[in-house]
Every structure is written in structure tokens, then in C-alpha cells.
Amino acid sequence: MLRRNDIYVRTANIGLQAINFMPTPIITFLTDANADEMQKISLMVDQANRLVANYFGITSAFDVLICCGSWEMEVQMISRRGLPSNMMNGSNLVGLTDYRLGEIVIRFDKAKFGHYLHELIHGIMSKSNPHQLREGMAWHFTEILTEKHRYAKATPPFWAEDLYIRPVRKLARILGNDFLKDLALGNASIEIDSLPNDVQDLFLPEELFYEKKRYGR
Ligand SMILES: [Zn+2]
Secondary structure, three states: OOOOHHHHHOOOOOOOOOOOOOOOOEEEEEOOOOOOHHHHHHHHHHHHHHHHHHHHHHOOOOEEEOOOOOHHHHHHOOOOHHHHHOOHHHHHOEEEEHHHHHHHHEEOOOOHHHHHHHHHOOOOOOOOOOOOHHHHHHHHHHHHOOOOOOOHOOOOOOOOHHHHHHEEEHHHHHOOOHHHHHHHHHOOOEEEHOOOOOHHHHHOHHHHOOOOOOOOO
16 A cells, blocks of 8 residues: 555645636537527536536646537547547547647547536546546546436446556555545656556556557566
């Protein structure tokens, strides 16, 4: 077991906003949706945004784009550069976060509340964390925040469990979720040498990580 002081330094709360100032993301509809659907979508974005604010003390400044159907999602995916290519076999993708443009895309005909939440959690994460770590943490926190609401649960893609989520759960057991939150926001750093190997892999540069997972170790 690691001692807390050995493994992290808490830095100043740079970038944390007061919760009472809670901007709501701008929602843009790329597709036709009727008034009911539009209302339901804004409600879910709003609720997810509140949940993120309460849990993390900060909200996402990313815009939310709404599309419908696998084709529209695929177009969004293909037209964006710099998304990790491995994760994207787009046909089943429900949401994505484009850190470069500061945009979240949600496929509303498939999305549950948990998917909105998952992408809004992505929206507050520090870009200094490699993709695989952000992905694992975003699913981990989505799981925690929808634990008691079965109807809201989003199922991760099948490959995400082994690749990202299990090692992040392990990391959470070692550090605790409060520290994991600080790490997600970029307010903490960690000495990885003493961590288990699969957890250390979460901190590899993205290209190395995917190469390693593709060809085994
Ligand atoms: Zn994700």
C-alpha cells in the first residue's frame, strides 16, 4: 500500500470556478429534432452539467452538438482530426469529445443520461492527461455518479472495460476518488513507479499505449 504523501503533491486550485457561477453549455442541433426532443435534450445537458458542478466544483465550457443516427455520427468523427483512431469504429459511437475544438458531439437517438454526463466529464478534464487515462476516468466517474440511477446508466463500449476502466478502478482503490478527481482536473501529479504495471500504462504517451495494447507486451 502506498502512503499518500509519497505519491502526490496537491497543487493550487488553478482553474476551479465557484459553483454558484455555473455556465450552461451551448447546445447546437445539427439534425432535425422536434420541440419535445429538444426540451428533453436540454434538460439532460442541464442536469448532467449540475451533477458535474456538484461533484467536481467546475463545469465544462465545451459546446454540445447534437446529431442523430450512425451516419451523422460517422461524419462528425471523420471530419475531426486528432481523435484517437483506435477507439473509433464509429458505427456504435454515442458520444465523442473533441478537445482540440472544445466540442462534444452526442448522438441523441442512442444517448442515455449517462452518455451526456460522460462527455461533460470529459469536458472538464485536464488535457495533460493522456487519452487512455481520461477515457478510463470519465467512465469511472460516470459509473459513480449514475450508480443509483439504473435507467440513466450508459454502457461503455466493450473494449473500454479491459483497456481503460479496470486499471482506473485499481488506481481509484489505491488513491481514493478524491485524489483521482484532482488528478483528472490537473490539480495533482503522481509518481507512477510504485504503481502496478497495467495502471502505469495509463500514463504512457497515447501512441505508445495503443502500440503496446495492440501487439501485447
Ligand atoms: Zn469517453
